[in-house]
Amino acid sequence: MRGSRRLHGVIDPREKTLSSEHNDNGRRSTMRDVATMAGVGIATVSRVVNGKPVTPDLAERVKRAAELLGYRQDLTASSLRRADRRTHTLGLVLEDAANPFSAALHRAVEDAAAEHGMLLLAGSTDEDPVRERGLLKTFAARRVDGLIVVPTGQNDTDLDAARRAGTPVVCMDRRTTAPQVDAVTVDNRAGVQAAVKRLHAAGHRRIAFLGDLRTIWTAEERYAGFVKGLAEAGCVLHRSLVRRDLHGVEAAQEATRELLALAHAPTAFISGQNLLTVGARMALQELRLQHRVALIGFDDLPLAGLLEPGISVIAQDHAAIGREAAGLLFDRLDGERGPARHRVLPTRYLARGSGEIPAAEDR
Amino acid sequence: MRGSRRLHGVIDPREKTLSSEHNDNGRRSTMRDVATMAGVGIATVSRVVNGKPVTPDLAERVKRAAELLGYRQDLTASSLRRADRRTHTLGLVLEDAANPFSAALHRAVEDAAAEHGMLLLAGSTDEDPVRERGLLKTFAARRVDGLIVVPTGQNDTDLDAARRAGTPVVCMDRRTTAPQVDAVTVDNRAGVQAAVKRLHAAGHRRIAFLGDLRTIWTAEERYAGFVKGLAEAGCVLHRSLVRRDLHGVEAAQEATRELLALAHAPTAFISGQNLLTVGARMALQELRLQHRVALIGFDDLPLAGLLEPGISVIAQDHAAIGREAAGLLFDRLDGERGPARHRVLPTRYLARGSGEIPAAEDR
DNA sequence: TACGTTCGGCGAAACGTTTCCAGCCCTGCT
């Protein structure tokens, strides 16, 4: 009986007529089909597919049959049964995949994941906790092996719930109040603080601050750095020069216009996010003040160096952030069980001109 | 027997002691656990989870049990058994997730996918056909419902193979030689052609062209538009002013420097890709020629409008490209069986200054 | 009251894979 199915190394074209991809029923070929055609047991096919040791003769037969049938392993079925139950998939929760900052993080994580044979499932929250929650839910339902999240900051219990359910979680770019979750951030405070000192040293006394939504952890940190920097420089914090909860280019542009229209207008701006920097610069250029009013942005911008003057920024190493986050996650996947770890990466100030404008005598 | 398991609407806390997420074995809770706790059949749990009609009393018991156990449906097992075998996952093959252009496409596709309850699995090829092939393979193994691909152009048989295997494929931004594959592109030729005519009308006679790798379909198309534009304007095509197979900022910068050093240097540049535009502009600024030599780039850049002069570009609507591509794919998923369709979207010229510089009398 | 019909719940089969286990053959040793 088994002998009649065996092909002894020769593939019998009558056994399966299809040239490729589909078997007779229009279904995809399965391991069973391959096993039948090769005249071996289904377990043997599994072994060949997974590179486990098998008699060369059989392995050859299986490979030829698989080739002829256009067999493709079904990883969903595989990970369902596999002992480790790994899906080799990571969930990535970003603020907005279209933002160059998020995109850079995405790519860095992707590269690290690829080294481990993992693929990325990605989604954007737009700072909406409802969307974030939705993403975390479907990621969990798809049984991702781990999560890398730029948290909105309004869903921290969900993050911790995921971790407790057995899915390692790493926060990227921001921290979370969930106490046991790993995180990679940059030293936002120190970065802004140093920038404030620079401006003060250049004579600036009326420094404005543009901040993103206060729900965002980095926005708070950067503002804290601003406050601390002013305090250390012994400089007054003018509440009227602080504009927070700004989101997007237009909001920053409008706020900058308003600040510049004040009787005691600021002589320098610090902007706490890349889109806000763009908005601020647009407003400055409208009024032809880009050479007279200083501007330092947080996070680099693609063409910042080509502008005249160039935009000075507090830069972060996106690739490093993503790489570190992935590293922490893979540690967990390798069994690391210790307490939460926080990696803090340094920022780097890039002097391009706009941050080096001295305070004008008067305006 | 069944009676003893029933809880008649009351959840017995002794039955499962765990507060959440995990059952006693440390495994995740399964439908069977929920069924046992609620005192119903496993099929009933399935119906409740999938929102199919069930007696309110039972449904309530199931929901409470699921809540207590922290039950989360396993979508991998679900799609394995489900009649339609959908994974509700799309595979997205990009050139480079970090490139703002790719990022914008990504986001547009993500939004369209989200409307259909689908998630995105994304990967970057870096124009490497080997990586592309690897991505297509793992996407296939994960049984994505469909593929949206920015093809390298060197793997077209794989694309067609995926389609024949039953996975709808849509090419985005570029076409493929695989005859039966849907595609969304912009009218690259017309865009460049019109730009050439503008430059010619402004008096330019020595127009240089910077092109990306010739394996890339859009690079070829844009060059074709350049050639056609010159021909129609009755202008000579100087081979020495054409530099193709440039990839990345540095290559373009270097090429631009070389062209500007020629005895008969070009008075205008057309650049066929966003990074090349950056490189060209950097070279121009090094030599302080940005006000004297014209430059028109293909594809917009984030800060292009803030530069002095602004960079004129042939812009494409990224969101529309992504949306259209997703639309074509969902048509296929809804059963559309017709021949391949090609959507061609228009480009839009954005005059910002650098493309409006007239040809200098001499230099 | 008896019978036919409908409805909804239940257990079991099935999806495609990996893993367990029993059996086989071959080798090597006594």
Place this chain on the structure above:
DNA sequence: AGCAGGGCTGGAAACGTTTCGCCGAACGTA
């Protein structure tokens, strides 16, 4: 020559879910 042991192989169970087929209860009608 016989037996123990080891390495491969193949059938079957299992993963968590959906779907199928059946059965019992409830209801309406004669």
